[in-house]
Amino acid sequence: FIQVRNYTRPDVNLDELASEFTLKGIFVRKMLQQMHSAPDPITRNNLEKALYLGLSAFEGEVKYYEN
Numbered sequence: 001f002i003q004v005r006n007y008t009r010p011d012v013n014l015d016e017l018a019s020e021f022t023l024k025g026i027f028v029r030k031m032l033q034q035m036h037s038a039p040d041p042i043t044r045n046n047l048e049k050a051l052y053l054g055l056s057a058f059e060g061e062v063k064y065y066e067n
Helices: 014-018 023-036 041-058
Strands: none
Touching (some): 023 041
């Protein structure tokens, strides 16, 4: 049994996005602030996943399914 984990991230310049005066820029700044003040690595990892999921949503790559 082999378990494979995907640790790849989108090729995005977070600092550049954070400097934008847009809703996306505000989102990135807030998420980076939360990540830097995260109390532990697990929380930081979850916030990082949320950041990239949010960026995908901004690009329209995340579909909302109401079940």
